Amino acid sequence: MRFALTVLGANSATPMPGRFPSSFVLNHHETLFLIDCGEGAQIKMSEFGIRRSRIDHVFISHLHGDHIFGLPGFINSYNLNNRTRPLYLYGPAGLSQFVNHIIDSTRARLSFELVFEEIQGKQYRKILDLPLLEVFAFPLVHRMPTYAYKFVEKHKPLNIRPEAIEKWSMSFAEIQEVKSGGDLLRNGQVITNGQLVLPPANRRSFVYCSDTMFTKTIIPYIQGCDLMYHEATYLHDLAKKARERMHSTAYEAAEIASLGRVKSLLIGHYSSRYKDLQPLLEEARSVFEHSYLATEGSVHHIGTALAVKPHQTPSSKPQD
């Protein structure tokens, strides 16, 4: 079951050819989620063959231009294509005002509804509950209200070992009970659930942290997740500048990954001063081995290959 992140852009503020600003598409079982929407995001979607019709939920980290200036065009194109399904947008307070004003300025009458879920406060909370996936938000530390988003697969019903059904002549009701985690009673004996079911599937998870300065407050929320995207705007020799601008260095991103015991780290939001991104990757890997670069068009599979292939360069050929 596919769970993968495609990078549309991962540059910081000033875009350049081949380095578009922040925008990502998460694919979970062919349901797509857009995460941030920098200028040109819709153009990259066309280029990489992203099926926009499968996006119903958009998550905006914060209202800096390099994370939202692609939204007007993205929404406008849905309108031109006569979208009818509502589009749900999650982000800090002010998001609806930003979007609605632009739509009003261009005198567009949308063919579909925009539903805004504005996030406020400092709590870790669930913001979306879908049949197969839950999404949580928690605050980052930046120059304006900024939120991280965590996407976690839901527990699926347990699978019973086929031989157990036969061995214990289980009834339909018993099978259902065991599938939901219960034990089995036979001749006054308890046969524990663990003897009857296959090991539960892993609940894969992805967490997106951009933009933020180094902060340990997020560690409880990222604990053990399969893939963390964390901004790494600068190399650590510019740690002072990073603090002033409330950004992180590659070293700091890797330290957070290490403290949070995540399986893999994806860095991005690179300053345009770095023509070559390799030093950022090397700095991160010096602290946390399973670090990778977010590059335009690269696809990162969550909970699978990434963690075991540390030297594999993410494919530059888009697959999503």
Add this chain to the structure above:
Amino acid sequence: MRFALTVLGANSATPMPGRFPSSFVLNHHETLFLIDCGEGAQIKMSEFGIRRSRIDHVFISHLHGDHIFGLPGFINSYNLNNRTRPLYLYGPAGLSQFVNHIIDSTRARLSFELVFEEIQGKQYRKILDLPLLEVFAFPLVHRMPTYAYKFVEKHKPLNIRPEAIEKWSMSFAEIQEVKSGGDLLRNGQVITNGQLVLPPANRRSFVYCSDTMFTKTIIPYIQGCDLMYHEATYLHDLAKKARERMHSTAYEAAEIASLGRVKSLLIGHYSSRYKDLQPLLEEARSVFEHSYLATEGSVHHIGTALAVKPHQTPSSKPQD
């Protein structure tokens, strides 16, 4: 003296890779003018090596998204690069509100001043007067207030034939008089200005008409200009749709070019339905021979080669 138009994008509403929305850079003696600013304009500027620092004046035809959604990022990048010179923006009423609201939303504090000149009404009027160039605006006919812009070189002082100065032993005062168009008196005889000066340099001109339905009201304003950009959203088999959407067909653009006796026609603002643009060009050329396609990165020299090389495909390699 360079007078050339570089196409950053010339697609209509829905952008696609290689077909960015409307945006053009006009270069007059290395002073650059930005005309419309669709999403991704700044990215194309980087790609084509456009020197943004030479842009002080931005002309916006109207407030539809495919002509303005690149403005926020374009302005934001100037700010990140600490621009100090004012930026002048010309466009219909509402432009300043559109831009200022976005800047406020992102909490940016600009390092430079934005000076808005909002155009209203139906008059043909001069909106900018520079030492070497004048810019005029006049209304088009579209679904919202939309303006065309005409860029006209100024008259330069006449150049006196060197042999005339010697022959008539002209004084400094006489030279100045003749340079500004006067005649010369010698022994009771009038030596006419035409005998004394070289033929005056042509006042080259470029006019930008996007978006508009077919309208003869613009003919007096485009009369004889060297290059006219005119939208050609559809082929003429969709003339009814063009009228409904208040756009033009390639046939109609060419008819306007012909009626206005312009030297060359550049068409653009293509509907995304046309994967191949050649039929649009052929339709235009069936009416007006000196028609050309605006394609991303193509450079069109005004008042020179275009008119005499009808079959030359505009260079796809950017030179500007």
